[in-house]
Amino acid sequence: MSERVKTFTSKNWPFLVAFFVPVLLMGAIYAFQGVYPFGDSTLLTIDLGQQYIDFYSEYQHTFRDDPLRLIYSFTKSLGGEMIGIWAYYLMSPLNALFLFFPSYSLDVAVTVLTLVKIGLMGLSCAFYLHKTFGGKSWLLAVFSISYALMGYTIVYQLNLMWLDGTILLPLAALGVERLLKQGSGLLYSLALAMVLFTNYYIGYMICLFLVLYFLYRLPSAYWTSNVKWDRLDKLSYALKKFILFVWHSLLGAGLASFLLIPVYSSLLNSKADYTNGSLEWEMAYPLQEILSKFVIGAFNFDQMPSGYPNVFIGSVALILFVHFFFNRAFPLKERLLTGALTILFLLSVNIEALNKIWHAMQFPVWFPYRFSFVFSFFMILNGYRSARTFDSLPPKHLLVGVLGTLAAGLYVFQKDFDFLEPVQIFLSCLFTIGVLTLLMLTKRKWRWIAPVLFLFAATELTANAAITLSRLGHVKHSSFTYSQYLLDKIVDPIQLQDDGLYRIEKTFHRSKNDSHQADYNSVTHFSSTYESDMPVFFEKLGLPAGNGFSVYSNGTLFTDAFFGIKYYISDKETHAHPYHLLPSKKVREAWMTPTEMQLENKWTPKPVGRPLSYSLDVVQTKPDVQYYPVLHSVENLADVRYNPYSLPIGFSSDEAVLDVPLYKDQPIQLQNAMFRALRGEDNEDPLFVEEEFSSIEYTNVTVSGGEWSRKAVKNDPEQPGAITLHLETNPLDAYYLTFHPSIRDEDVTLTLNGEPFHQYKTYYDQLVLNLAGRNGQGHVTFHIELKEESIDLSGMQLYRLDHERFTDGIEELQAGGIKVLEHSSNSLTANATVSNNQELVVFTLPYDEGWSIKVNGDSVEPIEVFNSLLAVPLSPGMHRIEMTYQTPYLAAGISVSLMSLAALSVTVLLEKKYSKTLLS
Numbered sequence: 074m075s076e077r078v079k080t081f082t083s084k085n086w087p088f089l090v091a092f093f094v095p096v097l098l099m100g101a102i103y104a105f106q107g108v109y110p111f112g113d114s115t116l117l118t119i120d121l122g123q124q125y126i127d128f129y130s131e132y133q134h135t136f137r138d139d140p141l142r143l144i145y146s147f148t149k150s151l152g153g154e155m156i157g158i159w160a161y162y163l164m165s166p167l168n169a170l171f172l173f174f175p176s177y178s179l180d181v182a183v184t185v186l187t188l189v190k191i192g193l194m195g196l197s198c199a200f201y202l203h204k205t206f207g208g209k210s211w212l213l214a215v216f217s218i219s220y221a222l223m224g225y226t227i228v229y230q231l232n233l234m235w236l237d238g239t240i241l242l243p244l245a246a247l248g249v250e251r252l253l254k255q256g257s258g259l260l261y262s263l264a265l266a267m268v269l270f271t272n273y274y275i276g277y278m279i280c281l282f283l284v285l286y287f288l289y290r291l292p293s294a295y296w297t298s299n300v301k302w303d304r305l306d307k308l309s310y311a312l313k314k315f316i317l318f319v320w321h322s323l324l325g326a327g328l329a330s331f332l333l334i335p336v337y338s339s340l341l342n343s344k345a346d347y348t349n350g351s352l353e354w355e356m357a358y359p360l361q362e363i364l365s366k367f368v369i370g371a372f373n374f375d376q377m378p379s380g381y382p383n384v385f386i387g388s389v390a391l392i393l394f395v396h397f398f399f400n401r402a403f404p405l406k407e408r409l410l411t412g413a414l415t416i417l418f419l420l421s422v423n424i425e426a427l428n429k430i431w432h433a434m435q436f437p438v439w440f441p442y443r444f445s446f447v448f449s450f451f452m453i454l455n456g457y458r459s460a461r462t463f464d465s466l467p468p469k470h471l472l473v474g475v476l477g478t479l480a481a482g483l484y485v486f487q488k489d490f491d492f493l494e495p496v497q498i499f500l501s502c503l504f505t506i507g508v509l510t511l512l513m514l515t516k517r518k519w520r521w522i523a524p525v526l527f528l529f530a531a532t533e534l535t536a537n538a539a540i541t542l543s544r545l546g547h548v549k550h551s552s553f554t555y556s557q558y559l560l561d562k563i564v565d566p567i568q569l570q571d572d573g574l575y576r577i578e579k580t581f582h583r584s585k586n587d588s589h590q591a592d593y594n595s596v597t598h599f600s601s602t603y604e605s606d607m608p609v610f611f612e613k614l615g616l617p618a619g620n621g622f623s624v625y626s627n628g629t630l631f632t633d634a635f636f637g638i639k640y641y642i643s644d645k646e647t648h649a650h651p652y653h654l655l656p657s658k659k660v661r662e663a664w665m666t667p668t669e670m671q672l673e674n675k676w677t678p679k680p681v682g683r684p685l686s687y688s689l690d691v692v693q694t695k696p697d698v699q700y701y702p703v704l705h706s707v708e709n710l711a712d713v714r715y716n717p718y719s720l721p722i723g724f725s726s727d728e729a730v731l732d733v734p735l736y737k738d739q740p741i742q743l744q745n746a747m748f749r750a751l752r753g754e755d756n757e758d759p760l761f762v763e764e765e766f767s768s769i770e771y772t773n774v775t776v777s778g779g780e781w782s783r784k785a786v787k788n789d790p791e792q793p794g795a796i797t798l799h800l801e802t803n804p805l806d807a808y809y810l811t812f813h814p815s816i817r818d819e820d821v822t823l824t825l826n827g828e829p830f831h832q833y834k835t836y837y838d839q840l841v842l843n844l845a846g847r848n849g850q851g852h853v854t855f856h857i858e859l860k861e862e863s864i865d866l867s868g869m870q871l872y873r874l875d876h877e878r879f880t881d882g883i884e885e886l887q888a889g890g891i892k893v894l895e896h897s898s899n900s901l902t903a904n905a906t907v908s909n910n911q912e913l914v915v916f917t918l919p920y921d922e923g924w925s926i927k928v929n930g931d932s933v934e935p936i937e938v939f940n941s942l943l944a945v946p947l948s949p950g951m952h953r954i955e956m957t958y959q960t961p962y963l964a965a966g967i968s969v970s971l972m973s974l975a976a977l978s979v980t981v982l983l984e985k986k987y988s989k990t991l992l993s
Contacts, residue, residue: 087209091199091217096192098222098535102542108184109550115180116187117548119377119439121231124599126553127586128162129171129179134592136172141898145923145958147574148588150598150607150623151636151942152918156960157339157602160332165237165271176590177554177681183233190236195221198450201243202457205250211523215389215530216457222534223453224385225446227541228372232440238275239446241268245279246454248321249287253314258321259981265325270332277433278444280322282451287318289414293407324980327973334966342604343621350434352426360423364481365490367391368501369533370540373492380492382422382442385537386449386456388505389530392474392512393463394456399470402462411455418448438620466512474509478502497540504533551684556583558681560591563707567640568593574722574893574901575639578625580648580698580831581689581711585622596625596636607919610941615740615811615841617833626693626833627841630700630807630874631744631760634718634883636917641714643698644689645706647831683708692833694825697807697846697874718883722918723903723954725889725911725947727753730938738839741811741872747939752882753910760879761809761872770797774859776866783866787859794859800844800871802853807874808845810855814838815865822858830855839868847876891954899958907947914954916943927955 082089104111117126135142142148146155167186174182199217203209220243229235245268248261265283269276291314292307326333358381365371366381386394398408421427422442429436431444466474482502486495508529515522560583567577576594579587588595596611599622608618614632617624625638633641689710701714729750736743741761748760773794776785787794802808814837823830825844832842845853857864889911891903905914918924920937926945927933929952938944945954 087203087211087213087217088196088199090214091195091221092192094214094531095195095218095221096188098218098531099188099191099538102535102539103184103188105539106542108547109181113550114547115550115553116184116231117180117553118231118545121183121233122548122553123584124586125162125231125233126179126183127584127589128158128600129168129182130176130592131158131589132163132168132171133176133179134589138592139898144960145899147594147898148592149600150596150603150919151576152594153604153607154339154921154923154958154960156332156335156963157343158600160273160336160339161602162234162600164332165234167237177557177679180548180550180553186233187230187236190233190240191221191226191230193240194226194236197240197243198453201247202454204247206454206458206461208457208461211527212457212460215523215527216453216460218527218534219387219390219456219530220450220453222387222538223446223449224366224371224383224537224541225449227385227538228376228383229440229443231545234272235275235443237271238268238279241271242279242282242447242450245283246286246450249283249290249318252317252321253287253290256317257981257984258317258324259977259984261318262321262325262328262977265322266328269326269329273329273333273336274433275443278431278447281431282444282447283322285414285417287314289410291315293404293410320980324973324977327969328977330969330973331963331966334962334969335960338961339602342606343602352429354424354426356423357425357428358423360419361484362488362490363419363422365485365488365493368485368493369497369504369537370544371490371492371497372541373544374546376492378439379441382445382448384422384445384449384452386452387530387533387537388501388508389526389533390453390456392456392505392508393459394452396463396466396512397455397459400459400462403458414451418451422448463512463515465515466509468513471509471513475506478505478509492544500533500536504529549684551682552687553583555681555683555687557590558679559708559710560587563642563711563713564591564593566705567713571639573639574637574896575719576637577640577642578628578633578638579642579644579711580626580693580695581642581644581691582624583690585624596623596638598623604919604921606941610735610939612836612838613735613737613740613743615744615839617836617840619835619837622835624692624833624835627843628695629744629761629809629841629843630697630718630876630879631748633716634720634886635747637719637722639716639719640704641698641701641716643695643712643714644691645710645712646689647691647694647828648696648698648712691831693843694829694831695843695846696825697843699846700807718880720883720886720917721890721893722901723891723905723914723916723945724886725905725907726751726886726913726915726944727911728913728946729753730913730915730944731936733939735940738814738868740839740841741809741870748882751886751915758878759875760882761874764800764808764871764873766798766871767801768799770795770799772797778867783869784863785859785866786863790862796857796859798855798857798871800853800855801851802845803873804851805847806845806876807843807847808853809872809874810842810844811868811870811872812840812842813865813867813869814840820859820861820864822860824856824858826854827856844871901954901956903954905947905952905954907949907952909949912947912949913938914945914947916945918943921958921961923958923961925957925959928952 107114109115131142143155143159145152149155167189170186171179171182195217198220199213202213202216226239241264245261245264248258248264252258252261268279291311363381363384366384371385397403398412421431422445428442437443479502482498485493486498508526511522511526564577576596578596582597585597585599588597601621603621608620608623611618611623616627698714701716703712704715706712727750733746733750745759745761773788773792774785774796775788776783778784785796800808818834823832844855889908891905891914893901893903895902907914915938919941920935920943924935924943925932926935928945928947933945935943935945
């Protein structure tokens with residue numbers, strides 16, 4: 074066995090180096106920066122910490138508990154198809170690693186998976202370079218680790234789902250090489266299918282690159298000089314190869330069609346809905362400024378939302394790539410073609426139109442130039458090709474190289490980029506000059522030069538990674554673990570006691586996808602594949618929402634009831650109040666205390682100590698939560714409250730809901746209209762009644778304009794300015810204030826009765842703020858302190874919810890609610906009793922063509938209400954409703970994949986039989 078190991082190692086040591094060195098270097102950086110278990114840090118940052126990590130919990134829940142969640146899940150906002158989320162975030166086969174970790178160690182699993190993917194990037198690049206251009210030396214290791222640790226990897230490693238594409242890109246390129254050289258497209262088709270399967274978004278960018286790569290390699294690599302070609306021969310050869318490339322591209326896409334076709338249908342309702350076909354040909358920045366991104370550690374947090382492309386590959390790879398254009402071992406035509414493609418890549422990471430095309434006609438929200446890894450790959454592969462034929466660097470070239478390096482360093486220094494310190498520029502110049510000097514010495518063929526180049530590359534790439542990662546903030550392991558424990562301790566007792574179909578919301582969150590992490594139904598959600606109709610609907614209701622997200626932080630008593638939020642979790646710090654309503658006797662008798670549950674061994678969470686600095690991230694101040702009685706408290710941090718007004722997930726309604734317009738910037742008017750329409754009221758009596766403030770104080774502020782166009786301006790811009798609103802409340806009613814969307818956290822400081830007023834920071838439409846709920850305080854003060862010189866007060870209006878009218882209406886709607894008999898992740902069976910004039914059952918589920926509905930055994934077509942929700946028309950009487958969700962176009966996608974598999978099998982057999990013809 075030991076001899077086999079020695080033999081294997083001696084033959085394959087460059088590949089082992091390509092895999093393990095990036096893993097060890099990144100592991101050492103993580104350990105040095107205190108990533109758990111070497112400290113209390115994690116790799117969780119930005120979207121990885123606020124979005125992806127919760128989907129990894131969803132991955133665990135699906136495979137461990139309920140595979141049907143692959144199809145549909147009620148944990149996604151109001152409910153929704155899951156094929157879009159799985160295809161974008163979770164299809165990597167390497168995600169199976171998460172199943173070997175407990176849920177409270179998901180951050181550790183992320184660290185391990187990141188290291189594995191980075192190692193596989195180095196290995197796949199080494200395999201491609203060796204099989205395509207030959208060589209098994211330190212140079213192979215140098216360029217492989219340059220790919221694994223390129224700037225793109227370091228900056229965007231938090232987007233774990235993108236790294237599968239960087240692993241598979243070299244294999245897909247190798248597939249193109251085999252198609253051109255051997256006439257066999259099997260590897261290409263399989264690699265392309267995997268590229269599209271693991272992440273269709275990055276796969277799209279790789280497809281564009283592979284087209285360019287095919288056109289680039291066709292004349293440069295395979296119109297060989299030892300064959301006498303005439304123009305007709307070249308045309309015939311190119312046409313055969315082009316047909317073969319197109320055919321295998323179609324087969325590769327066809328193999329992945331079981332996923333791609335349903336995903337395309339999903340995208341039409343989400344990301345594709347934001348596509349803009351216009352192209353602008355402006356430059357995003359002076360092209361020469363890209364030199365700054367070849368400097369070590371050329372990154373800071375501001376580069377995440379908008380910045381320059383991440384194209385750092387290390388000085389060894391960069392110098393030898395530049396040398397390619399002067400390397401006479403390659404024909405002039407090939408070098409010119411390489412130059413043309415290089416210019417195209419440079420323009421693509423600069424010109425807005427080309428950048429947009431690479432991003433599937435949508436400018437990215439954060440994480441700019443997501444395709445820049447293909448440019449880095451192109452530079453690395455040609456740098457390696459140049460290195461394979463490299464002799465030595467003449468002294469005059471060394472002089473030119475040193476002067477060019479110093480000139481570039483001086484230019485970058487003078488530009489004073491905020492993501493660069495002088496020491497970084499100095500180090501980059503030092504490494505570059507050192508590599509140039511070593512390359513001048515290679516003619517002596519000193520055996521130590523190649524290993525020293527490797528050490529140079531490894532040191533420089535490590536420095537770049539360490540500096541880059543030090544400029545990102547990360548979630549603490551202890552905070553992450555405790556937040557999971559706290560959520561489980563809140564949710565588990567509720568679900569143990571109540572196994573119905575309802576929703577839970579909170580006045581705080583760790584992320585907008587807490588529902589996926591703790592496995593409960595919610596309204597708040599954030600994903601790139603979120604159906605666009607839902608955020609629009611929530612915005613109209615006065616909730617923070619936008620492209621890909623909705624946050625339930627500005628609900629009213631009406632929306633709480635309408636969306637079936639049966640339990641509300643309030644933080645104690647903001648919402649503690651001595652006046653707590655008692656739940657009904659029925660609820661009290663049914664509810665078991667946590668102590669009783671533990672005695673029965675039904676619920677035994679593993680205790681986790683609270684970090685000293687831990688605090689809840691409060692996203693809303695919600696005085697009307699006092700209408701909901703407290704069932705029990707958790708960790709002295711939060712109260713679990715019961716909402717007696719919540720409606721079931723489906724309830725009878727008047728057909729008037731079909732005609733309710735979605736008012737823009739009039740959330741209270743919309744809620745009034747919905748309430749009237751649901752009950753079929755003809756009168757104009759509002760649920761929310763306009764009120765006036767008892768008094769308003771202006772401090773160094775003047776307000777001008779009409780009711781719907783008002784502006785507050787400081788009299789003296791240098792002095793503090795404030796508006797104080799006073800209102801005398803009816804203790805039984807809740808009060809709400811509409812708030813202009815242009816007023817942001819950076820514009821004002823808000824306080825309610827002298828305490829900070831919490832509000833989620835991102836919103837684009839008019840909000841509804843809750844100023845008072847059921848309490849014993851008759852006087853309420855809302856203070857607006859201006860941070861800026863002026864703010865827009867347009868549309869600001871106070872409303873009182875008529876509680877008596879509200880309870881009467883809700884009781885009527887509750888009486889017409891469906892009774893859920895059984896439900897799963899993609900099905901629902903219920904009984905409904907429909908009365909006269911209530912001949913529509915409205916479900917607070919997103920309208921989706923994937924639902925098939927039967928009423929009393931007969932198929933019924935659902936209809937859409939409020940441009941977003943699902944409803945079923947029913948005649949008066951008792952009915953049995955059966956609903957099942959199936960992913961649209963899944964069967965068609967599977968059929969195409971099976972046909973593609975059969976066609977690929979036949980094609981491979983024919984290619985083997987007629988390989989000589991295909992190659993000629």
